[in-house]
Amino acid sequence: MRTKIRYVATALGLSATLALVGCAATAPEGGSGSGSAPTSIVIDTAFTLETADPGRNYVPTGYMVSKALYETLLDFAGSDESTAVPGLASYTQNDDATVFTFTLADGRVFSDGTPVTADDVVFSLNRVKGMTESKANFLMEGIEVAKVDDKTVELSTATPSLKLPALMTNPSLAILNSKVVIENGGTTDNSDAAEKFLNGTSAGSGPYILDSLSVESQVVLTGNEKYNGAEDIDFDRVVIRNVSESATQKMNLEGGDSQVAVDLSGDQVAGLSGGVSVTSGPSAQTIFLLLNQNPEIAGVTANPEFASAVRYALDYPKLLELAGAGSEQATGVIPPSFLGALTDGVKQDLAASKAALAKSGYAGETITLEYPNDYPVGGVSFTPLAERIQSQLADAGITIALAPAPFTTQIDEYVNGREAFSIWFWGPDYADSANFLPFQAGAKVGLRAGWTAEMAPSIVELATAAETATSMEAREGAFSDFATALQKQGPFVPLIVPGSNIATADYITGVNYNSTWTMDIAELQAK
Structure with a gap:
């Protein structure tokens, strides 16, 4: 993340x-x-x-x-991140969404006047792919790069990848002047030594x-x-x-x-x-509650009915008051600007909350709510948010004790799946709904909640359908189905998309x- x-x-x-x-x-x-x-x-x-x-x-x-310094093959127009538009290149794709052919625009040059060519594209993308020590390396995972001619490059994947155009807008995949960078230590593996040079001067085609x-x-x-x-x-x-x-x-x-x-x-x-x-x-961030599904760590919160009790106990408009201008209720784990985001969020229903609580096995014990107390997200401080959640859950008959801690302490517990009940947040690495598939059972965020693939095979199937869709219509429906299912049975309670x-x-x-x-x-x- x-x-x-x-x-x-x-x-x-x-x-x-x-x-x-x-x-x-x-x-x-x-x-x-x-x-x-x-x-x-x-x-x-x-x-x-x-x-x-x-x-x-x-x-x-x-x-x-x-x-500002570099350009990518594709771009977004203004604030619209729904569809990638031409940047340094335009593209076509095959029906299976496994082969994407990029054609460079005519006449584009780097800051030294050198023409931008297919060789620069191949080098730049393979450099990120080959630098496995780079944090951005995962963006090129499973993508093969091949030069067709001086103006054309083909990117291919083994499985359908409709997220690939969004990936090609990410500034980490910017196109560099390959000749200059190679002369200054650039390679396509971990021996690359061009960073010092690029920290002193740029080698791009940007404005x-x-x-x-x-x-x-x-x-x-x-x-x-x-x-x-x-x-x-x-x-x-x-x-x-x-x-x-x-x-x-x-x-x-x-x-x-x-x-x-x-x-x-x-x-x-x-x-x-x-x-x-x-x-x-x-923004594109989602603040959410996590309810661990591992009984050895979580006790009663591992019962799916307890998650439902929490979900319907909350007064979301009252929580939103703490977020200020630009914020919205999180309608699901996918923020509103992304494909497949749900139109409406959960509404408070205390009767449904109490009914679910009765089925959960909760016997009035105090549940500890953990959260980082020194790390506001989009201007939202977690301490007043936690206090309001505590008060609202009390109205539903759930007793909560607050356990704030510094971010540097809390992040280890969260990443290693040791928190029973906590407040966290998630933001995308690139502008595509595939960023939110880690919330599925058995994936990165799911496992942080002790939620294995065996616990929710239907969720895994929905995530796979979203990941491998070959048309935008099918993809949107699959992501919407995935988000809907998570709202009904997942161990996450989306709260706020900060402004x-x-x-x-x-x-x-x-x-x-x-x-x-x-x-x-x-x-x-x-x-």
Whole structure:
């Protein structure tokens, strides 16, 4: 799971942060839409940044940077992640969804003017596939890459893979200038030594080039003079700063010291002063309750009726009040923006809850609810959420004791399946519903809940049907059936899809939330 929240890095004090940027950007008079917009901007976000090497990247800030510097075979249009559109290439597929043929667009070049060719595609994709130590390596699992001619590449899989077009939008699979990267240590196996080079300069065809990189403090991007793609950038210099505190991001934006704040909560955007615009909407994360199905670990929570009792005891609109702008009730494990997501979520039904509780064998014992207490997701803090769940379950006759712990402590217990009852979250690694198949019995998240394949063979069959569908119509129906079945018998109770709130100076338009790269910097425009 790659989480879509920002890991807290060392906080920069406001004065230190501004000193790092200097005069990188100057807002119009009054910090609003008056006067002429600057040609450079500052973006504040809490860094999850490890490298500028796209093939080794697997974190949100890194994806935002890679998206600006490099291009992928396919892309998404604006905030629509339902269908991949041409990027560096267009594609066709066979009827079995096992062979995908990509044809490169004419005339595209890298930042040094070198033409983008099929050899660059083959090298870039095989580099990620061959670097098994890379966190992004799994994206190429089961995919074979073959050059057809200088403009054409064929990707093939042993089984149907309608998720493959979405995979080809992921910035980890960006196309690199193979000649330059090979000259600087690039290979297609674990001997690759090009990361140091790629941390100092970019080797892509994107609208920006890398000026400087500090994974602790800031990244500076400048316009790519050789860029000949579809984007028409308004800001030729972009400074991305590590500002870990969202309150500081808010203060910087309101004071005109930055022009974009990425990590504001729903409450914070509601209190913003004038001269600021906000783009809000549901993110791609799901906050859920886990009820372990292993009787040796969980006791009564392992009874499926107990999960039903919890599911129908909760007042979901009241829980949603804690999430703020942009958030929605989780209608299932698949968030609303993805194929197969359910239209309606569970509604509170105390009578159904108490009936299920009576069948579960629950005898009034205290159940411990575990959760990380220092790791808000999309502005949602788990402590008030846990307290409200505790109160609502008490109304259904279930006694809950809260057991908060730091994330670093709690994550081990969760990953190793040792929690009986807990609050957790899940975010996609790429924009496709296949990201949520790990919730099936016997898969990664299912096993964290002690839920083996033998316990729910029908769920496994539904997941397999979704994974191997060869038409979008069949695929949507299969994912919907999978999500519906999980709501009825799974050990998970989806709660909230937190909001994404990106605030900008009000002369900036073009903010489009994306579940992988958060936003495309090149799409930001000045009014």
